[in-house]
Amino acid sequence: MVEERKPRRSPAGGERVRDAERTRERILEAALVEFGEHGFAGARIGAIARRAGANQQLISYYFDGKAGLYRALIERWREMSAELNPPGAPIGDVVAAFVRVGAEQRHWVRLLIWQALSGERDEGDREFRQAMVGDLRRRQREGEIDPGLDPGFLQLALFGAALAPMVLAQFAEDFTGLSPESPEFREAYIEQLRRLLAHLGKPA
Template identity: 55%
Template sequence: MPRRSPDATERKRDPERTKARILEAATAEFAAKGYAAARVSAIADRAGVNKQLISYYFGGKEGLYRELSGRWRQQGGQLTEGPLAEVVRGFVRSTREQRDWARLMVWQNVSGDDMPDEGDADFLRAQVEALRARQEAGEIPPDLDPACLLLALTAAASATLFMPRMAHRITGQDPDTDEFAEHYAEQLARLVRHFT
């Protein structure tokens, strides 16, 4: 059979869809291997694109990480509205829904990967200041250090991701299920309500 020539709509490229596939593939590759070990060629293979498109759209691996980091900060910023217990519940759910990004954060913290810091430190300092403002408004007891509180709540919200065996041994439940994630989110929110 002769090859059919694609029509004009089939030939048209969709750069936004291509970028989205690349970002999704980069998140998965970084989560699986860490920033340092991730390779642009592997990201391109996962996305089903030519690796030159990664340089064209993002300027390479570091640009991909910058873009993903910016999206994480934007999403994280959207989760900080409302009572602190609900904020914590939202972060537990976000960790469950965005597992690859959460795994990348674990990699970044335990592997010593030299990842670019594209505003992450500023974002986290802003989160500390937001907790300090909550404290001044009386939502958080005055004897708690907002920086230590942020660290503790961040670790607690992502505990089932980086300690799944311990979570299973302690609770007897599968921490990788939606049911457990909801139960854990509710329990963590209750804990926070006790001191807010």
């Protein structure tokens, strides 16, 4: 007796949407690695497609090509940054969150370094960074930060502090005797930054 085969069911609309979302996420994750390792100029769409296990044409379909894919990653970083700085969070907690992201998701750090080295930025970059400085001004008005400090220079210092263990890994190990990849380094570094930041509200 021959078993009757049931006709293959076409995916429902909701399933197609979920499949599209998963594919889009795989492409973004693959792009983060590729851009993080090679920068925008060195990244290859074919390599991203292979890493994502997706058809190269889907990158054009979902993101309008390489530039659109890069912009999507930068926008995701902005969203992540907003989540790391929730309303009411003390400055020490915010810096600690950025340090942890740098340690646990290193391709984001590499992406930012490549962006800085290239000198390229889109229209939203300056506005986004000025908003970060604006947040420090708000903290000054609320008394969390010494009003005598320049918020622009302070933001630069804090951003550099968050990236330092990744950017200056050998220096970090030589200075502290701990591998910057270790949890011991990360938590000790965060604790020292918290102590440093606790003095920001005290005028010199």
